[in-house]
Amino acid sequence: MRIGIKGFGFDPVEAFGAKELNLNVEPPTLQALLQELAEKNRERGKFFNLQSDTFFGEYEIQVNNCPIFALPQGLNTELNDGDEVAIIAALGAG
């Protein structure tokens, strides 16, 4: 299945080689997607710790405009063909 990747604060083509990723794993979760992206670019992929499969949270991650913290299944959210995942450089809060 093809998942659209949007980068904010960086270019996803430069970082990961494409604006889309063909995700062919079961189950096709957000965690699996982030893991693949992290493996494609270990420098940019710091949002995901490959050693521990832990999401660090340095970036804001959204699936179809819904932030990760508001997804009921969080990292275990299953993705569907045509979904769009946005990776946004984080911002301080006030």
Add this chain to the structure above:
Amino acid sequence: MTTYTGKLLRVNLSTGATAVEPIPEEVITGFIGPRGIGLKYLYDELKPGIDPLGPENKLFLGTGVLSGTSGQGFNRWLVTTKSPASGAWAKSSCGADFGARLKIAGLDAIIVEGQAEKPCYIYIEDQKAEILDAAELWGLNTEETQQRLQQWHGPKVITACIGPAGEKLAKYAAIVSHRRTAGRCGVGAVMGSKNLKAVTVNASGTAVPHDLKAFNDVMRELIAIYIAHPRRKMLAEFGVASSVLKYGRDMQFSPVRNFTRGRLDDIEKIGAPEFNRFKTGNYGCYGCMTRCGQIRRVTEGPYAGFQTEGPEYETVFSFGTVLCNTDPASIVAMDALCDLLGIDTISAGVCIAFACELFEKGIISTKDTDGLDLTWGNHPAFVQLVQKIGKREGFGELLGEGVKRAAEQIGNGAEKYAMHVKGLEIPGYEPRSVKGYGLSYAVSTIGAQHNWGRPFDELTRTRDPLTDEGHGEYIAAVARRQVMFDNVLECVFGNSGLTAEARNQLLVAATGIEEFGDPAYVVDRVGERVLCLERAFNIREGFSRKDDILPDRFLTEPLEDAGLATGEIIRNLDGLIDEYYDVSGYTRDGIPTPQRLKELGLEKVTTDMERSVKGKRATGKRRGRGKR
């Protein structure tokens, strides 16, 4: 035509005199916006050593370069003064509509000086100001005050005012407009010390840029970017509290239990989705389409009826994580009380956390706290204590002095648990987890503040936040960038997707000043100049390197249960400060060198520095920290 009006309203509350005077062009070009222009005026006009709560202190309320225009997210306003919390330089900014209305009224800024004999407010219309009687307003909360002034002057007037905390000179009293606050540094206490309850502006229209077409062309492109930006949508839906789970749970940057640990059990209960159970609508500052303000109302339980426009991240930290409180309704209640009473949520929460730790250690007991059980997480007691602080009653009278003074009065080792820098309570980023923040808090000219020098890249771990070296140059750079934000009064939330190039195009189109097209001038040159003059202001007040410190806790106590930062301390603060001083052109004592002052066009300050150093050697004392 330009977005600068070039006019400043001066109001003397002792004499009753009001006058509009021109702001010299070289001050506008050389200092750009309210953080710089306010500093320039007050550096020149305030005598060193004055009481911050005396008639000699002055209050500068300033608008940004793009205030009042159709520019999105540029309508904050900023207060500068000498702080009663620290005795140092103060700056505190605020959203809502007040800044835009001031600009539309034909003013770039107001300076309030002197002290009225009785409560008063300032009413501004068409550059004319009147000082009017505020006897009926004194004692009202900020919502009641704003409503009453609308009844008197019409529904369209916009007001900035203080609540009971400002009237009673709480050292972290805020100035409030709508439900937004200039919260930090005790600027509301300065207003209260002048018997000034409110400033009300009656104005409508828009500020017109120098080159309207060029301005609109850039803005049109930016609006398309903003509309598509996912952060805007997230902020609109969840507000700034959307960062709570990222910084508190995923990264464990949020301080817990009075800055002793990084993990809070059940923090999900105070994540943004939980607060949205109370959401009834959105609020936006003047002209902002992001509208990140979340109107939330508690409808059931012990806090039913409390309504706020928040809480934002810092407030969830100050009434949540740092107090081990996971009850979201109580946080809404305390946020609402702070807005109504006119107090800073960060300082109030950190003061309560300080009291909780003293209570835990047995340094204070219910005999000292008016019977309140200040056990961690006991939110009913916290809500009562916020009311006592705002009204300055009982134990709240003492905590309203801030942790530094309260610790000095309590004694018995209480100072060890007072989390502040230069008398300003520490905000919601743990300095052992983000060590650039540790340095930033220490060298900040206003005390510990999250938006004095925000290390964005350490928050994303693009830079290593745990290294003990190499933060100095970076913090100097982000501090300069923050000066730009405070001069342009650019909201970092309302401008997701704004580029430096677009910002500079807007500044030139708005003002016609070509230098503003160069980031090296707007950010670096003016940023260095402002930071250097702020430091000079503090040195003149008797501050020195020994004040650029952090509480011992961060230097000696390993941080507990904080993910990657577990066990961390700040090992090399002196080295980091040396780095910062070196790149800033300061001596190792933290004093701007004559050469640096000359490079920045601040030659006249050299004499002040020499005099301050000599005077300090002679007396060894700091001057003017606020008597009341």
